[in-house]
Amino acid sequence: MNVEVYSISDIEDIFKEQNLDIKEYLSRFTIGVNSKIQDFFRDSALARNRENVCRTFIVIDLDSDPLDNIVGYFSLTITYRKINEDVSKKLKRKISSDAERHNIFSATLISKLGRADKYKGKISGKEIMNLALETCYQIYELTGLRHVCVDYYDNEALEEFYLNKSGFKKYQHDDEQGLNYCFYKFS
Template identity: 30%
Template sequence: MSNFLCEKKQDIDYFLKKQAIRYEIQGLARTYFVIEDKTFDHISEIKILGYFTLSQKTLNIDKGISKTKIKKLTGFSNPREKNIPVFLIGQLGKNDKFRSKISGDELIEKAHFKIKEGQEKIAGRGILVECKNIPYLRNFYEKHNYIFIDKEYKKGDLLQYLKILNPEDIIEKR
């Protein structure tokens, strides 16, 4: 992990080096590495191209969200339950040293694949990401079919985006 570098987003670098192991041990999140597809003789030869961290979260449907948006998020126009179980992509980052070897699109698709494996075993309505209000981040998540959760945000709050998982995909497999 010491060879991982993300200068643009230092919180990505900090999380991996200072918090990921503690989150693993405490059962708060799982961190997955995307490594170069080669066989290695020594662990020092492993090239971490990127990583993502997954967790579970409960998304609270605030009163400030429109009924149309609530139906889209929950599947019900007037849900009894105002909390939705979701998978959280807590971290998603590429190693600056190997930026050309993996795209952000490939990295998020690997995270989606892991989440779908988990959804087969446990329930989860969608995938939540929380990001700073930066246009390229917003565009990135919207390109991957995440829906902006339009609610009241305070200054400095992270914006929330939700990607609805298709329950029919899981039911058909059973």
């Protein structure tokens, strides 16, 4: 499959130039597994991008209908991650010297990531994650921001995806919310 990553800003500019409705285009993205991922993309990604809250990147199938070619997407933002006191000193040191000394570190957060239902079996979530990590690596090369974080709710499939398939390491868990905090570090 021939895919390419475009920022939602670039897609918006292309649609404006051609007098096309970007909201209609975004509304064609469907994902049945997690309606929050679908709803964010359809209803909020463009506004969040314009507000400079995050940047959304769209994975496009270059061999498909140009008005119905969204393979998936990911959204990135910069964050400061606070580490609980009970996280081991060894793990804090593994994250960074700031994490060890101050219980905080900066990172690029992959806040959303999803694949369209129509591309299930054609491209894996891991391939979309790799595209997201490639973009994060560009951020690292430009800024030195070497950590990437993801958060996910307790779920065996998500744990398998983030920890075993994508190479993230869990550094803490919020029992109250059932939320796992993970990091990836470029070396």
